[in-house]
Amino acid sequence: MTRRSFLSRAFWGTLALSAFPFLRPHTSAAPAFPYLCQLITKDPARSRRFLWQTDSPPAKPLLDVKAPDGQVQSFSASVTGNMLGDAGFYLICADATGLAPATSYEYRLRAGGNASTWLPFRTAPPEDGDFTALLFDDSQCVDYAVWGNFLQKARSAYPEAELYTIVGDLVDNGAALFQWQAFFAAMTGTREYLPLAPVMGNHECYGMDWKNSLPAGYLSLFPLPDNDSPNFRGYYYSFDYGPCHFIVLNTQFLELTDFTHGLRAEQLLWLKHDVEASTRPWNIVLMHKDILAYGEYQASTQSSEGFSDAGSVFRNAFDALGIDLVLTGHMHTYRNRGHIYAGKPAEHGPYYIMFGPSGDQRYSVPSDPLDLVSMAQSDATNFRNYLALQANKKTLSITCRDERGATIDSVTLTKDAAKESL
């Protein structure tokens, strides 16, 4: 999309949504709990967060959770008013806590005399359990129906998936509430049933004028697990799921440099403590920008080849901390680089996979000497790809599939005594 056509859409979309955003009457056809979404928590085996958005503050919002034995427990919800540009919305957030691992529950929402239907959710397995996750990135779209259809195809291929992530650039312009609403609307049928683990990308850090901006939309829409940071809560976080410890890092140094300071140093310190405190067998990093530049100019190296700013900041720490797998996006293409250690191809060390996109934006990306497997981007109708991650305490299996369901690549990492000792 050209900037001009985007701005035209943005203007009219914002105008429509911002005309007395808090005064629009509810119609009987409007859902009482719009954009209902499950969100990841730090310990999803024992808790789950539920969100929805409204134009006016709901009366007495509540979450009911029904255990397998039929017992119902109620949890109160918080209401936060937010402005994004000229548009306003209320975010309602409720946490179910004290849950049992690997257990199927039901939940419903209540507010102002309305109640949702009972819907299922399942808690994460314990450390010795197994699970399947779906991984997407760059769902940014001109037409979010493309993203919705792609998500549905992946869900159909892996109906057992119990968690999904989007590794940055969820929307094209993170300051446009109408884009976020189109994004959530396209996820109907998934967002109510599975917890989402979002990752911030550079497109979450643009204003409506396309200049760099603080990520107000992302931060107000996703109350993420606490990272104990006074300045960067929601920018980066971690959570456990079965045998995996997922570490979500922020690579938006370029976009945020005029607004914030300390994000690199603070994350590096946090990363060290976070990984050292984890007891899970697998450490998996999710971050938007890759460790390689792939033709994009990098301030740290003053080059568009070789390692990127994100690679310069993090790769030595990944080596030192024994990170098993690093999953990235941003370039809208699939590249498997295998293990890289001390900046070179290796038999051990972090395994690097870049993948995506999930939306309708296709790029042409140069190769890198470290690429082992690439997906051709020449087919304009079949360039989207996603990852299915199947994990147990001994094995991580990663499969890349295209929109037609064909396997692009598959990788299996094993946790054996020899590798652990390296």
Ligand SMILES: [Fe+2]
């Ligand atoms: Fe990006």
